[in-house]
Amino acid sequence: MKILVPVKRVIDSNVKVRVLADGSGVDLGGVKMSMNPFDEISVEEAIRIKEGGGAHEVVVVSIGPAKAEETLRTALAMGADRAILVETEDHVEPLAVAKIVKAIAEAEQPGLIIVGKQAIDDDSNQTGQMLAALLGWPQGTFASAIELSSDKARIAREVDGGLQTIDIKLPAVVTTDLRLNEPRYASLPNIMKAKKKPLDKKSPADFGVDTAARLKVLKTEEPSGRKAGIKVKSVAELVEKLKTEAGVL
Numbered sequence: 001m002k003i004l005v006p007v008k009r010v011i012d013s014n015v016k017v018r019v020l021a022d023g024s025g026v027d028l029g030g031v032k033m034s035m036n037p038f039d040e041i042s043v044e045e046a047i048r049i050k051e052g053g054g055a056h057e058v059v060v061v062s063i064g065p066a067k068a069e070e071t072l073r074t075a076l077a078m079g080a081d082r083a084i085l086v087e088t089e090d091h092v093e094p095l096a097v098a099k100i101v102k103a104i105a106e107a108e109q110p111g112l113i114i115v116g117k118q119a120i121d122d123d124s125n126q127t128g129q130m131l132a133a134l135l136g137w138p139q140g141t142f143a144s145a146i147e148l149s150s151d152k153a154r155i156a157r158e159v160d161g162g163l164q165t166i167d168i169k170l171p172a173v174v175t176t177d178l179r180l181n182e183p184r185y186a187s188l189p190n191i192m193k194a195k196k197k198p199l200d201k202k203s204p205a206d207f208g209v210d211t212a213a214r215l216k217v218l219k220t221e222e223p224s225g226r227k228a229g230i231k232v233k234s235v236a237e238l239v240e241k242l243k244t245e246a247g248v249l
C-alpha cells in the first residue's frame with residue numbers, strides 16, 4: 001500500500017506572530033518557516049506504518065512556494081520516499097488544496113491519505129474533510145490511534161467527550177491529532193540522503209485547478225491584551241470576587 005501525506009509550509013510555531021501595519025495579514029518577512037506540526041505527526045505515522053510492514057511507499061506533497069521544497073526535504077529526511085511540489089506563489093485555500101490532492105490521489109492510487117487536522121496558520125481544519133468528500137472516500141478525523149488491517153482502518157478519534165473508535169474501509173482519508181505520536185528528528189545522514197531522493201515539480205494548472213482566492217480577508221488584528229490575573233487566599237474570597245467584581249455568579 002502507498003500512503004500519501006500532504007504537508008504545508010507554515011510560520012514556525014515558536015515565532016511570535018506580528019500583524020502587518022495595514023492589517024492586511026501577518027508579517028512573514030524574514031520569519032522562520034517550518035512544517036505544519038500536525039503534518040510532522042502525519043509523516044511520522046506514515047513512516048511508522050511503513051516500518052511496520054503496512055505500506056511500501058510514503059509520498060509527500062506540498063502546495064506552495066518554491067521554498068516549500070525545504071519542507072518536503074524535511075519529510076524525506078524523516079523517512080518519506082518521494083515528494084511532489086505543486087509550485088505556486090498564490091495563497092492556496094483548503095478547497096483548492098483538496099482538489100489538487102484529489103487529482104494526485106487519482107494518479108497515485110494511495111490506500112491511505114494522512115492529512116493534518118489543521119494548518120496552524122489559517123486554522124481552517126477543512127482540507128481533509130473536503131478531500132474525503134471530493135474523492136467519495138471514508139474519513140476518520142482527529143485520529144489519536146490508527147490500526148490497519150487488510151482493507152480497513154480502526155481509528156480512535158479525539159472527540160469532545162473523550163475517544164470514539166470507528167472502523168473505516170480503505171482507501172480512506174485520516175486526519176491527525178496531537179496525541180497520535182511524537183515525530184522523530186531527522187538525523188544528519190538522513191538529511192544528506194534526502195537531498196538525493198526524488199522530488200517532482202508540478203503546477204496547479206497541471207491538475208486543472210484554479211488557485212485564485214474565493215475568500216476575502218477583511219482585516220487581521222492582534223488579539224486584545226489580557227488583563228493581569230490576581231491570586232486569592234480562599235475559596236470564599238474567589239466566590240466573593242466572582243460575584244461582586246467579575247459579575248459572573
Ligand code: AMP
Nearest residue numbers: 006007008063116118119124125126127
Ligand atoms: P487546513 O484545512 O488549512 O487547516 O489544513 C489541514 C491540513 O491540510 C494540513 O495539516 C495539511 O496536511 C493539508 N494542507 C493544507 N494546505 C496545504 C498545502 N498548501 N500543501 C499541502 N498540504 C496542505
